[in-house]
Amino acid sequence: MLDFFIFILLPVLSAAFCFFVKDLKTQYSISLIVALLHLGLSLLVFLGLYNTDLPTFFSTDSLSKLFLLILSNVYFWIVLVSYSYLKRPIIPKAEEAKKYYFLLLNFYLASNSAAILSNHFGMYWVAAEATTLSVSPLIYFYRNEEALEAMWKYLFLVSVGIAFAFIGILLLTLSAKGTPLEGEQLFYTTFIKNASQLNPIWLKASFIFIFVGLSTKIGIAPMHSGDVDATSNAPSPIAALMSGSLRLTALIGVMRIYQIIRPTSSSEFARTILIIGGLLSLFFVFVYMFKVKNFKRMLAYSSVEHLGLITLGLGIGGLAFVGALYHSIFNSITKIILFLMAGNIRHNYNTREVLKVRSVLNFMPKTGWLFMIAFLAISGIPPLGLFFSEIKIFEGILFSDKPYILALVMFFLLFIFINMGKAIFNMLYKNGDGEQQSYKSEKFEFSHFIAIALLILLTCIAVFSPNILFENIINIAKDFGIIL
Amino acid sequence: MENVLSILFCLSLFYVIVTSRVKAYVTVLQIQGVLLSVLLIIQVIHNFSVYGIILPITLLLVKVILIPRYINKVISELEIKRRIEPTIQQMILLPIVIVTMITIFIVSSILSKNTAMDVIPFASGFSSIVVGIYIIMFRKKLIVHVCGFLILENGIFLFGTAVASELPMLIELGVLLDVFVVVFLMGITLNRISSTFKGFEVSHLGRLKD
Numbered sequence: 001m002l003d004f005f006i007f008i009l010l011p012v013l014s015a016a017f018c019f020f021v022k023d024l025k026t027q028y029s030i031s032l033i034v035a036l037l038h039l040g041l042s043l044l045v046f047l048g049l050y051n052t053d054l055p056t057f058f059s060t061d062s063l064s065k066l067f068l069l070i071l072s073n074v075y076f077w078i079v080l081v082s083y084s085y086l087k088r089p090i091i092p093k094a095e096e097a098k099k100y101y102f103l104l105l106n107f108y109l110a111s112n113s114a115a116i117l118s119n120h121f122g123m124y125w126v127a128a129e130a131t132t133l134s135v136s137p138l139i140y141f142y143r144n145e146e147a148l149e150a151m152w153k154y155l156f157l158v159s160v161g162i163a164f165a166f167i168g169i170l171l172l173t174l175s176a177k178g179t180p181l182e183g184e185q186l187f188y189t190t191f192i193k194n195a196s197q198l199n200p201i202w203l204k205a206s207f208i209f210i211f212v213g214l215s216t217k218i219g220i221a222p223m224h225s226g227d228v229d230a231t232s233n234a235p236s237p238i239a240a241l242m243s244g245s246l247r248l249t250a251l252i253g254v255m256r257i258y259q260i261i262r263p264t265s266s267s268e269f270a271r272t273i274l275i276i277g278g279l280l281s282l283f284f285v286f287v288y289m290f291k292v293k294n295f296k297r298m299l300a301y302s303s304v305e306h307l308g309l310i311t312l313g314l315g316i317g318g319l320a321f322v323g324a325l326y327h328s329i330f331n332s333i334t335k336i337i338l339f340l341m342a343g344n345i346r347h348n349y350n351t352r353e354v355l356k357v358r359s360v361l362n363f364m365p366k367t368g369w370l371f372m373i374a375f376l377a378i379s380g381i382p383p384l385g386l387f388f389s390e391i392k393i394f395e396g397i398l399f400s401d402k403p404y405i406l407a408l409v410m411f412f413l414l415f416i417f418i419n420m421g422k423a424i425f426n427m428l429y430k431n432g433d434g435e436q437q438s439y440k441s442e443k444f445e446f447s448h449f450i451a452i453a454l455l456i457l458l459t460c461i462a463v464f465s466p467n468i469l470f471e472n473i474i475n476i477a478k479d480f481g482i483i484l
Numbered sequence: 485m486e487n488v489l490s491i492l493f494c495l496s497l498f499y500v501i502v503t504s505r506v507k508a509y510v511t512v513l514q515i516q517g518v519l520l521s522v523l524l525i526i527q528v529i530h531n532f533s534v535y536g537i538i539l540p541i542t543l544l545l546v547k548v549i550l551i552p553r554y555i556n557k558v559i560s561e562l563e564i565k566r567r568i569e570p571t572i573q574q575m576i577l578l579p580i581v582i583v584t585m586i587t588i589f590i591v592s593s594i595l596s597k598n599t600a601m602d603v604i605p606f607a608s609g610f611s612s613i614v615v616g617i618y619i620i621m622f623r624k625k626l627i628v629h630v631c632g633f634l635i636l637e638n639g640i641f642l643f644g645t646a647v648a649s650e651l652p653m654l655i656e657l658g659v660l661l662d663v664f665v666v667v668f669l670m671g672i673t674l675n676r677i678s679s680t681f682k683g684f685e686v687s688h689l690g691r692l693k694d
Contacts, residue, residue: 057652122652122659123658125655126662129659132666133662133665148673148676148677148680149677149689149691150692151673152673155669155673156629160620160633163636163637163640166640167613174599177600185652201595202599232692
């Protein structure tokens with residue numbers, strides 16, 4: 001029961017604590033302790049040193065262990081940086097938002113852990129809706145018009161999307177009519193075991209509804225708009241949290257239904273849908289990058305791109321499936337660095353327009369260099385993590401039954417890289433006209449320390465490739481019935 | 485009996501399509517809440533348990549009293565004008581809805597040949613989901629969008645009873661709580677929107693574009 005307490009109850013208690021204690025520093029310390037405990041225990045669970053004993057509706061398997069670790073990792077760094085972020089002078093109107101910041105963060109942790117650990121579709125749905133509720137007030141942190149609009153759109157679109165996912169879950173019960181599963185509860189485990197007996201028509205319908213509904217939350221095209229608006233207008237730590245972990249929490253729902261559909265005759269159908277979703281996301285990002293104006297929005301689109309790539313990898317299967325799982329780890333880490341550095345730039349220049357930001361490398365050398373390295377990482381330059389996972393995905397596509405997809409993917413990624421690079425190098429290098437050249441040295445901030453630590457972590461995971469991680473991912477592939 | 489309630493549910497959908505008053509939407513939400521609760525109570529009577537009565541009572545409380553009251557409060561606080569301002573006139577939307585419903589009923593009766601299910605509640609639930617989406621698409625006021633979302637949720641609930649999915653009590657209550665909090669948050673956001681943008685229509689939300 002200790003695991004249930006630390007993963008779900010403790011964040012809830014800590015949220016309640018933050019409601020009553022108004023002092024920001026105390027709230028920060030408590031949240032940090034909770035985050036640290038969460039990270040420690042999920043690491044122990046991942047390493048197999050702690051056997052979980054969760055109550056009904058919750059359980060762990062290789063997939064949830066991996067995603068729980070990703071969530072804990074992202075959440076820990078974000079909480080760590082939050083205090084220095086909140087200490088920055090911001091517009092007076094946003095002061096009241098600080099009061100609820102840590103409360104909502106704790107609530108976010110509890111609901112995300114519950115969603116990832118759930119082994120029942122109903123429980124997953126309740127928890128996934130709760131994640132939306134916890135994150136949408138955080139989007140409206142700056143209390144300006146854009147943020148308000150983004151929050152409304154996110155809340156509304158995702159709520160409707162999740163309602164669709166609920167229809168999908170109901171259709172899944174319908175697919176069990178007339179099989180031994182009739183009248184059984186909606187546990188993943190029982191459904192996966194008896195998947196071949198399910199009614200294929202309802203199973204397909206269920207997959208479509210769950211995929212389309214959750215893709216509003218994952219940010220897969222063409223349902224990505226609410227997600228992109230939210231990520232680009234939220235404060236940087238929240239944007240990093242959304243890109244790094246919230247999207248994966250939604251992805252796990254799709255992966256569960258995919259796991260059920262894999263051994264059945266409808267498997268090919270589900271694969272095709274995932275592949276189309278992934279390619280469509282890449283295409284939308286490819287088009288957007290030609291007219292990029294706002295750098296935070298650009299990063300939000302980059303998340304759409306990478307989640308698209310992950311979905312594509314899952315759909316292709318084989319080595320691409322393994323690559324996709326690696327990709328979700330590396331992407332989550334890189335996105336934290338990118339968003340934190342983008343937040344520093346936004347804070348200093350007080351704009352999000354690409355054209356108004358000039359010679360970052362001169363004015364903010366530390367932020368500038370880290371931003372550049374993180375950009376190179378996200379573009380898949382070795383030895384920075386994403387290179388290895390992308391190579392695996394590409395290899396998987398090449399040796400699959402649809403090798404021609406690789407040409408399309410390469411084409412999209414190349415142009416995304418060029419256009420994104422153009423915008424970012426303009427920000428970093430280009431001097432403004434008639435600017436006085438008095439550069440003051442930038443202070444070493446806490447966010448720089450975190451960025452460096454994360455870069456080291458990213459490179460270490462990629463270069464040393466821990467055996468335990470590899471085994472875990474292979475186990476997930478086995479659970480999905482993927483032949484490597 | 486379930487079929488009668490489902491048909492009444494469908495009639496409430498027609499009313500919501502032809503009305504042009506915002507308050508009527510709230511009334512329809514209340515009527516639908518009562519119908520769903522009665523449906524649940526009938527099921528409980530069939531195999532009675534004290535435990536089973538919790539859900540219909542909570543449903544009644546949330547869908548008939550709390551949410552409609554809250555929406556009415558938001559409407560009067562924001563002094564929203566009574567008319568809904570459609571983008572498509574009611575008399576054009578009505579035939580579209582009728583055609584959609586007929587299609588849904590025919591398709592469900594065909595599908596029911598292979599799978600055992602209650603056709604009328606199934607089709608009524610699905611119709612309600614589609615009508616909810618139509619309302620979100622073809623109405624300008626954001627508060628009406630919230631009502632559309634709730635009609636969609638009610639549809640899903642009816643749909644759930646039709647496919648006889650018995651989710652555990654804990655989860656059903658969780659779903660209700662989630663829906664209530666969503667509406668609560670949407671109300672707060674609407675309040676902010678009306679004070680920031682001096683209006684509460686979709687046309688005010690056009691800042692975020694690529």
